[in-house]
Amino acid sequence: MRTQHHSGPVAPVGRLERLTGGTGPGAQPRNPLENQPDTQLDIVSANRSGKVTGLTTFTPLPRRWSPLVRSVLRVKSWFGPDKTLRRLSFIHVAYWAMVDTFPGQTRRQRYSYLLFVSNFNGSWLDYIDVFSRTVPHKMALLWGSSFGFPGAMPPRPFTDYIRGNDWELSHYFSAYPGATATELASALRVRERFAAELARPEELDDVHLVRAWNALLADTQRDL
Known part of the structure; x- marks a missing residue:
């Protein structure tokens, strides 16, 4: 697993413009995955290709916290992947990046966004639960300045928070969908x-x- 700044196009192509609306923390764009019953939380077919699942979240935070979070990401890149999470072979890749502006914007965005992108095998709920239980303090360090962050423990509020910011992807592809x-x-x-x-x-x-x-x-x- 790695953390890095992402320079290429992000996964939910065509949906980024929906993030630029609103004037306050409560004015985030409506996510089509919000308010789903528990039985549907782990089933988002658009974000899956065979045995592989994609996760893409945008969480808003006050712009003043952007330099600090960016510094945390840089330090994490220097030290490399978390040793505990690296032993979990079902994680293909996971990285975070700060987004202060979006392509085509003509004026400064009021809020910054923390982008998290990951690809993994297995259950979505189990995947988030691993982060919550294994490295809760590091999750708090990364998401602690984002609006609405409930803390990494207990797991259920954290799971609801990630699901509420998880985006249904326009296109998701795996070269080997039948393999982990x-x-x-x-x-x-x-x-x-x-x-x-x-x-x-x-x-x-x-x-x-x-x-x-x-x-x-x-x-x-x-x-x-």
Whole structure:
């Protein structure tokens, strides 16, 4: 998992203009995912591609806090991914960035926005619950200045807060929708070892070919 500043186009293309309206913290654009019953919180088909789920949130905060949050993100980038979250193989990527202006704006925005983008496998609710329970203080450090942030614990208010700011994506694509991040990493390790040990099997006699094949199976059995 990594934190960084994002320089490319964000996922919810065509919806950014809806964030520029309103004059106060309570005047955020209406999110189509708000006020859903509990049974629907974990089902947003537009944000899924096979086994992969995308999460994109914009949370408004007073502009005066933007430099501080930006500094926190920079420090996190220096120290690298959180060691606890890095062990969670179902997270493809997660990063935060400050947005002070949007493309095409002719005047200064009253509020800044904290952008969070992530891709992961598995349950949406379980994913947010992991952040809440595992690194609550770091979540408070990042979102603490955003309007309406309820705190990372207990998990349910934090889950409701993230869901209320999660955007239904216009387009979401996965090159390998039938595979998880763990499965893809395993496949890459097997391919790398196969290329190293059996790149030219025609050059091996039967005895050495069998030995190389058995060694390959033994060394990569956890990935098969």
